[in-house]
Amino acid sequence: MNAPNQSGWKPEMTLAADGMHNGPATTTGNRALMLEEPLLFEIGRADVTGVDLPPVEAAAPTRLAGLARSETIGLVGLTEPETVRHYTRLSRQNYGIDLGFFPLGSCTMKHNPRLNEKVARLPGFADIHPLAPQNAVQGALEVIHQLGQWLCTLTGMPAVAMSPKAGAHGELCGILAIRAAHEARGDAREVVLVPESAHGTNPATAAFANYRVEDIPATPEGRVDVAALKARLGPDVAAVMITNPNTCGLFEKDFREIADAVHAVGGYVYCDGANFNAIVGKVRPGDLGVDAMHINLHKTFSTPHGGGGPGSGPVVLSEALAPYAPLPFVRQDAGGSYYLVEEEDREERGPTFGRMTAFHGQMGMFTRALTYMLSHGADGLKQVAEDAVLNANYILRSMEDILHAPFAASGPCMHEALFGDKDFTEGLTTLDVAKGLIDEGYHPMTVYFPLVVHGAMLVEPTETESKAAIDQFITAFRAVVERALSGDEALKQAPYYAPRRRLDETAAARKPKLAFEG
Amino acid sequence: MRYLPLTDNDRQAMLAKIGAATVDDLFVDVPEVARLDGPIHGLPMHAGEMAVERHMKKLAAKNLVAGEVPFFLGAGAYRHHVPASVDTIIQRGEFLTAYTPYQPEIAQGTLQMLLEFQTQVARLFGCAVANASLYDGSTACWEAVAMATRVTRRKRAVLSGALHPHYAQVVKTMAHFTGDTIADALPAITAEPDLDGLMARIDKETACVVVQYPDILGRISDLAAVAEAAHAKGALLVVVNTEPVALGAIKSPGEMGADIVVGEGQSLGVGLQFGGPYLGLFAVRDPKHVRQMPGRLCGETTDAEGKRGFVLTLSTREQHIRREKATSNICTNSGLCALAFTVHMTLLGERGLRELAAENHRLACLAADRLAKVPGVEVLNTAFFNEFTLMLGGKPAREITRDLADRGVLGGVSLGRLYPGVDALEHALLVAVTETTTEDDIEVLARELEASIKETV
Numbered sequence: 002m003n004a005p006n007q008s009g010w011k012p013e014m015t016l017a018a019d020g021m022h023n024g025p026a027t028t029t030g031n032r033a034l035m036l037e038e039p040l041l042f043e044i045g046r047a048d049v050t051g052v053d054l055p056p057v058e059a060a061a062p063t064r065l066a067g068l069a070r071s072e073t074i075g076l077v078g079l080t081e082p083e084t085v086r087h088y089t090r091l092s093r094q095n096y097g098i099d100l101g102f103f104p105l106g107s108c109t110m111k112h113n114p115r116l117n118e119k120v121a122r123l124p125g126f127a128d129i130h131p132l133a134p135q136n137a138v139q140g141a142l143e144v145i146h147q148l149g150q151w152l153c154t155l156t157g158m159p160a161v162a163m164s165p166k167a168g169a170h171g172e173l174c175g176i177l178a179i180r181a182a183h184e185a186r187g188d189a190r191e192v193v194l195v196p197e198s199a200h201g202t203n204p205a206t207a208a209f210a211n212y213r214v215e216d217i218p219a220t221p222e223g224r225v226d227v228a229a230l231k232a233r234l235g236p237d238v239a240a241v242m243i244t245n246p247n248t249c250g251l252f253e254k255d256f257r258e259i260a261d262a263v264h265a266v267g268g269y270v271y272c273d274g275a276n277f278n279a280i281v282g283k284v285r286p287g288d289l290g291v292d293a294m295h296i297n298l299h300k301t302f303s304t305p306h307g308g309g310g311p312g313s314g315p316v317v318l319s320e321a322l323a324p325y326a327p328l329p330f331v332r333q334d335a336g337g338s339y340y341l342v343e344e345e346d347r348e349e350r351g352p353t354f355g356r357m358t359a360f361h362g363q364m365g366m367f368t369r370a371l372t373y374m375l376s377h378g379a380d381g382l383k384q385v386a387e388d389a390v391l392n393a394n395y396i397l398r399s400m401e402d403i404l405h406a407p408f409a410a411s412g413p414c415m416h417e418a419l420f421g422d423k424d425f426t427e428g429l430t431t432l433d434v435a436k437g438l439i440d441e442g443y444h445p446m447t448v449y450f451p452l453v454v455h456g457a458m459l460v461e462p463t464e465t466e467s468k469a470a471i472d473q474f475i476t477a478f479r480a481v482v483e484r485a486l487s488g489d490e491a492l493k494q495a496p497y498y499a500p501r502r503r504l505d506e507t508a509a510a511r512k513p514k515l516a517f518e519g
Numbered sequence: 520m521r522y523l524p525l526t527d528n529d530r531q532a533m534l535a536k537i538g539a540a541t542v543d544d545l546f547v548d549v550p551e552v553a554r555l556d557g558p559i560h561g562l563p564m565h566a567g568e569m570a571v572e573r574h575m576k577k578l579a580a581k582n583l584v585a586g587e588v589p590f591f592l593g594a595g596a597y598r599h600h601v602p603a604s605v606d607t608i609i610q611r612g613e614f615l616t617a618y619t620p621y622q623p624e625i626a627q628g629t630l631q632m633l634l635e636f637q638t639q640v641a642r643l644f645g646c647a648v649a650n651a652s653l654y655d656g657s658t659a660c661w662e663a664v665a666m667a668t669r670v671t672r673r674k675r676a677v678l679s680g681a682l683h684p685h686y687a688q689v690v691k692t693m694a695h696f697t698g699d700t701i702a703d704a705l706p707a708i709t710a711e712p713d714l715d716g717l718m719a720r721i722d723k724e725t726a727c728v729v730v731q732y733p734d735i736l737g738r739i740s741d742l743a744a745v746a747e748a749a750h751a752k753g754a755l756l757v758v759v760n761t762e763p764v765a766l767g768a769i770k771s772p773g774e775m776g777a778d779i780v781v782g783e784g785q786s787l788g789v790g791l792q793f794g795g796p797y798l799g800l801f802a803v804r805d806p807k808h809v810r811q812m813p814g815r816l817c818g819e820t821t822d823a824e825g826k827r828g829f830v831l832t833l834s835t836r837e838q839h840i841r842r843e844k845a846t847s848n849i850c851t852n853s854g855l856c857a858l859a860f861t862v863h864m865t866l867l868g869e870r871g872l873r874e875l876a877a878e879n880h881r882l883a884c885l886a887a888d889r890l891a892k893v894p895g896v897e898v899l900n901t902a903f904f905n906e907f908t909l910m911l912g913g914k915p916a917r918e919i920t921r922d923l924a925d926r927g928v929l930g931g932v933s934l935g936r937l938y939p940g941v942d943a944l945e946h947a948l949l950v951a952v953t954e955t956t957t958e959d960d961i962e963v964l965a966r967e968l969e970a971s972i973k974e975t976v
Contacts, residue, residue, distance in 0.1 A: 041635045041865055050871030052602055054954070057877040064884060066739055066902030068769040070873075075642040078868015085604050088632070088862055092613035095628035099612025112522055113616050116568050122606070125579025130592040131794030132932045133583065134924040140581030141793045154561040166654035166795065167851040169838070180696055205838035205848035211697050214843040252548040283546060288553040299851065303522075307609075307855025308629035309619040309651070309815065311796030327692070344688065345939025355692030359595055359657035359685040359783075360794025372575055378565035379558035381520045387542045388525050394545055395533040413537075413545040439625055444618075450839075467524035468533065494823065499624035502823035506623075509820035509832040513809065515648045516638040 035500065038090040042517040045077025051084050094500040095308070096444045102466060102474050104396075106417045106447035106459025107200065107248055109278045109300035114376065117303065117369035126368045131360035135340055142339035145361060146331045148371045152296060152315055155382070156274075157287025160323035162316045163330065164362040168275055171295025171314025172206040172242070174327060174357055178293060178318060179240045179269045180210055181325040181354035188267065190239035196225050198249055198451040203242045203273060212239060219453045223249035223408035223419070227259060234266045244273035245289070246280065246415035248451040248459070249408050250393065260290025269293065269322065277301045278463070279390055279416030282383035292319040298363070302370035313366035324351040329361055388464035389416040392471055396460055399475045404482050407454050416463070422456025426488030431456035436495040436503065437481035443474060520565055585791060585929060589960035591886075593906045593951025594735070594932040595656065595683050595761045596794065597786045599875075600955055605788050605862045609855055619815075619851070623830045624822075629854065630829035633817035636861040643766050643864075644780040645773020646802035651815040651831075652853040653799030656761050656783025657689040660729065662801060662813045662847060663757040663779045664690055667727035668699055669811050669846070670755060675724045680704035681712050681734035682759060684937050690729070699726075705941060706934075708910070710901045712738050718748040725754040727779070732758050732772055733765055735937070736899065737906035737949065746776025755779060762786055763800070764953075765904040767876030773804045780804070787867075788859030798856040810836060813847030875954060879905040883952040886961045890950065893965050895972040899947070906951040908934075913972040915945040922971045923964075930964055 030037045063069060079087060096103070103110035121127060129138055149161040162178075165171035176193070183190050193207035196217045204214040215233065218226045225243060241263050245253045253259070260270045272286055272294040278301040280286075286294050298304045298313040306312075318326055328350060329343045341361070342349045377385060390413070397418035401409045405423035408414070422431045435445035435458075447459040460478075462471055484492045496502065525533075530542070539545055546554065558564070566574075585598050592598070609615065613628060620626030620633075633651045640649035653659040664676045676694070678687050678701060687703050694701045702720055707713055712734055721728050728749050733739045746756045758772035760782040772780040784798030785791075803812060810833065818832035838845040867875060883905040891898045895912030909931070911919060917935035924930075934947040952961075 038631070040631065041861075042638060045865065045868060047869040050868045050874070051604075051866035052871045052875070054871060054874035054878055057874055058881075061877065061881055062884065063768075063880060064887075064900070064902050065769055065880070065904070066741070068739055068741060068902075070766070070768060070770050072770075072774065074767070074771070074869055074872065076639060076864065076867070076869040076872060078871055079865050081602070081604055081866065084862060084865050085608065087865070088608045088614075088858075089611065091628040091631055092608070092611045093628065094625075094631070095613040095617045096622070096625040097613045097616035099616045103616075103618070105618055108618055110616075110618060114522060116571060118610065118615075120572065120575045120579075123576060123579040124584045124586060125576075125582045127790055127792055128585045128598070129582045129793045130585055130590075130598070130791050130929065131596055132592055132594055132936060133585075133929055134921045136921060137583035137924045137929065138793065140578040143581065144578055151562055155559060166658065167849075169848045169850045170654060170658070173848060177692070177696055200850075201838040201840070201842045201845070202848050202850050204843035205841070205845040208843035208845070209697075209848045252546075254548040254550060257550055257552070280546075280549070282559050283555055284549050284553045285555065285559075286553075289550070297851075305615045305855070306618045306851075308614055308617040308626070308632075308858065309854030310851040311654070311853045311856055312851035313796070328688075343939070355695065356685060356688040357658075357692065358655055358689060358795070359683065360655075360797075363795040364793035365796050368575065372571055375563065375566055375571045375574060376522070376568070377520065379560070379562035381523070381565040382562070383555075383558050384520060384523055387545075388523055388530075390545050391525070391530060391533055391537075391542055394537045394539070398537045412548050413539070415545075435622070436624070439622065444625065445622055465522055465524065468526075468529040470524075496624050500627050501624045501826060501828040504623045504822045504828045504830045505820045506830050506832065509818040509830050510835075513816070513832060514819040515634075515809070515816055515832075516641050517634065 036090050038087060040517055041087065042077055045079050047077055049080060050078045051081040101442055102470055103444040104446045104460045104462050105444060106461040107275055109461060109463055111303055111463040112465035113303055113305040114373060117372045120372045121365050121368045139339055141364065142331050144367055144371055146333060146339055148367050151374055152317055155281060156294060156317045157285030158317035159320050160318040160326060162318060162326040164327055164358050165295065165314040165316055166358055166363055167310060167312035168295055168297045168314045169202040169206060171316045172202055173209060174316045175271045175293030175295060176206055176210045177354045178322040178325040182322055183239055185352055190237055192238050194230065194233060194238060194241040196243060198247055198453045199242060199244055200273060200275060222411040223251050224253055225259065227255045230259060231262050234262055236266060238266060238268045240269045240271050242271040242273060244276060246276045250414040250417040250419045251408060251411055252415055256289045275300060276416060279386055281386050282379065283386045292322050298366045298370040303373045304366045304369040311363060311366065313363035325354045327355060327357045328353050385464045392462040392464065392466060393418050395471060396462055396475060400478065403479060417459055417461035419454060420458040421454045425485045429485045429488060429492060431458055433492045433495065434481050434485050437484060437492050439496040440498050441477040441481060443477060583924065588927050588929055589963045590929045591931045591950045591952065591964060592929050594937060594949050595783060596791055597762055597951060597953055598791055598955055599786050599953050601788055601790055601863060602866050605859050608862045609859050614858055620831060623828065627828060630817050632858055632861055634819065634829050636857045637817060639861060639864045640800050641802050643763060644802045645771030646780055646804045647806045648809050649802035650812055651817050652857040653801050653814050653849060654853060655797035655799045656781065657686045659781035659799035659801045660686045660759050661690050661693045663781045664727060664729065666779060666811050666813060667755045667757060670808060671726040671753060673724055673726035675700040675726055677720045677725055677728040678703040679717050679730045680706045681736055682729055682731045683735050683761060686759060706736060708899065708943060708947060710899055712740055714740060714745055718745055721748055721752050721754055723752055725752055727755040727757045729757045729759060732760055733762060733904050736908040737903040738900050739769055739902050739904060742775040764876050764879055767872035768880055768904060778804055784860045788863035789856050796853055796856055798853045798860055811846060814849050814852055878954045882956050886950065886952045889961050889965050893969045905953055906949060909948045909950055911946050911948055911972060916948040919971045923967055926967050928964055928967045930968060
């Protein structure tokens with residue numbers, strides 16, 4: 002099953018390197034199924050609409066306080082067939098999980114089950130208002146409550162805040178709870194420690210909450226330098242933020258020791274749960290001394306990434322931080338009814354740090370995630386982690402003979418395998434390998450992250466790939482890496498076969514064109 | 520398990536390649552205390568599609584569906600008709616299952632859509648530049664305050680009393696931790712907002728004044744004077760819009776001098792969804808402020824062959840490049856909701872949006888006139904778009920909304936729910952009317968409201 006394909010194609014049939022001169026140019030610029038599409042504002046018209054509404058009656062009475070809009074807005078419309086075609090054509094210029102392997106490290110691009118989509122669209126979930134009287138939305142409150150309970154079960158944590166809108170918002174939730182807990186005991190602390198391998202959101206979050214951020218170095222084996230961290234601990238340290246499994250793809254085996262040391266100086270432990278997929282059902286972060294951890298439902302629990310969101314980032318909290326959880330939250334009364342605790346419930350709400358968002362969180366993601374949990378169950382979720390880790394180790398061991406794997410000797414990796422550009426021919430880079438993979442039909446891995454490895458390539462296969470698909474990827478990845486090792490200059494111009502060649506990002510930033518002009 | 524393609528034979532072959540005897544050998548770095556031997560307790564075992572769907576349908580059936588009853592709820596989330604083709608487009612796997620467009624050569628679909636979205640939002644708001652979305656209106660509101668403090672290097676924000684109270688709570692929660700000062704107020708129950716009072720609160724320390732338009736009571740008023748007053752003191756005007764459909768009928772915030780305009784885009788394409796995911800809109804009137812904006816921005820450029828293409832740009836503002844010096848910590852935003860908004864807006868176009876807005880306003884005027892005739896009911900607003908405030912006699916409005924729900928009518932949002940414990944507001948009810956409201960619905964609300972009020976008088 003290692004053959005790149007079974008279609009009869011042979012390498013010697015490859016097009017010329019520029020890919021352009023094998024047939025006559027077309028009048029339209031299209032190439033069969035590869036279709037160019039203008040901007041909406043170049044094809045839409047101000048007087049065209051794709052909905053049927055009553056025409057505006059100029060003489061109709063209004064109560065608009067003289068603020069009726071006289072100027073044109075500048076919008077354009079298309080009829081329904083034109084709209085569907087425009088966006089369908091655009092969609093075909095995108096890569097998605099449905100199309101192929103998407104090994105984007107730390108992003109967990111797993112299959113998005115369609116039952117989740119179907120369930121989220123049930124009118125009983127999709128067509129209910131966040132401020133409806135609570136007696137009219139008991140099922141919705143039950144979904145939030147049930148999902149929260151199961152997140153607590155899976156993480157071994159006593160409490161959960163459901164309202165954060167995405168991973169970074171969840172980080173903010175955890176860090177604000179930590180700040181509130183320190184404030185409550187009159188303990189002003191200024192510093193948050195963040196390992197240098199952390200996601201950029203970690204230091205940005207801590208800074209957003211007005212903490213000073215200090216880096217903690219990594220050891221040569223790719224883990225947090227425990228000695229350096231312990232040496233920095235003191236009464237000014239509010240928290241450490243550690244990703245586990247970390248962004249080098251390794252389990253932080255000294256996590257418990259770190260947590261104990263942080264607790265000993267009165268600090269808290271924030272765990273970035275972006276990589277929870279590697280350990281779901283296998284390891285409970287609560288057993289490791291975590292005080293707060295966000296869970297990206299759009300990673301571990303299969304809700305779609307949608308080209309950049311929406312996500313959802315519930316945060317599990319320890320006993321110490323639970324009282325500071327943000328409003329609102331869902332509780333169940335003795336009679337079995339569910340209710341929201343909001344600003345008014347002074348006794349029940351406790352010393353909450355406040356409110357992070359207008360309503361109750363990402364309900365549409367909750368229904369999808371709960372559907373996914375029910376589908377997999379306790380046994381399936383454990384298998385998810387095992388297969389994700391197995392796939393990543395298989396890729397690591399299938400590549401390490403030709404591609405620098407800086408932490409290959411540090412033990413098995415978890416859900417992702419990390420490589421570096423150390424042996425590439427001078428002038429060829431990780432970016433070139435990424436673009437070469439695009440020509441081979443793959444979405445590239447995460448590149449240049451984490452920062453602790455030069456020219457980093459972080460490969461996360463997830464559990465929803467077959468062995469055949471992974472073997473095919475390995476074949477292609479090896480071929481592209483060989484080109485980088487041997488100094489194949491043509492790789493510098495890749496991709497050749499994507500809807501666009503390399504785009505000039507410098508020009509885009511120098512003279513920003515952020516809206517259609519005309 | 521239907522989502523897991525590996526077979527046991529595959530697993531064995533892969534373990535052999537790795538040189539591990541069992542999969543547990545791969546978890547050797549996990550300390551023993553944290554390892555779980557069997558499946559975790561407290562969750563059910565795996566289940567097939569049919570069983571899962573049955574379970575979830577039972578939960579859905581416990582909710583009163585907005586589309587199945589006379590429905591008048593708003594207060595920051597509005598029920599509009601979403602054309603069928605919107606959902607068809609957003610379910611295309613190439614959009615649904617794509618990631619943030621970090622590899623632009625194979626993400627031109629998402630990127631071009633984002634440039635269209637940014638253009639639509641900027642024009643709707645009367646601004647120069649909009650970003651590629653934030654989480655929702657309330658978080659966008661805080662981001663606007665935070666941006667204003669960066670631009671002006673001041674640390675005080677003045678909030679209008681008629682700003683959505685949850686938005687004000689979000690701002691106050693964040694400001695508590697950043698050390699910014701927030702001057703807020705309760706809404707005064709008056710037919711028109713007290714803009715003079717608001718302007719009097721702006722001082723030389725003020726970074727921005729935040730005004731909602733239409734406001735939480737549904738009122739609309741010209742904000743040009745507020746913009747002038749803010750600018751005279753060196754402050755920015757932040758305008759919050761929670762109902763973008765309104766801007767098909769009334770002047771844009773940018774036209775009135777707003778510096779930052781933020782909004783909740785849920786009305787177009789996204790649906791109610793019990794509060795999320797929603798769509799944060801964020802725009803600035805003056806392009807010189809672009810580098811202080813939060814979130815992703817899509818820009819136009821060319822590829823190596825000179826073809827037009829699109830990329831994420833100015834990312835030196837962002838967390839993945841600037842880390843602790845970023846303008847915001849936001850990473851994942853609301854990409855798919857932005858697509859839904861853009862497809863809906865494309866279907867509407869200039870003409871459709873104006874017609875939609877006019878239809879909303881026509882029905883809202885009808886409803887206000889009819890409800891004003893109910894004994895014990897007064898309409899507070901002199902001006903409104905599609906939402907207005909009723910002052911009710913008898914029981915507090917919160918009890919009346921629960922009573923109406925029992926009668927199968929979702930009759931509005933009580934200010935008692937939004938401002939618990941504020942006696943002066945407990946008899947106020949917010950009523951929203953959209954194109955989905957029928958004249959029959961209005962009649963039913965009038966009748967049931969009358970009955971509910973009478974019961975206590």
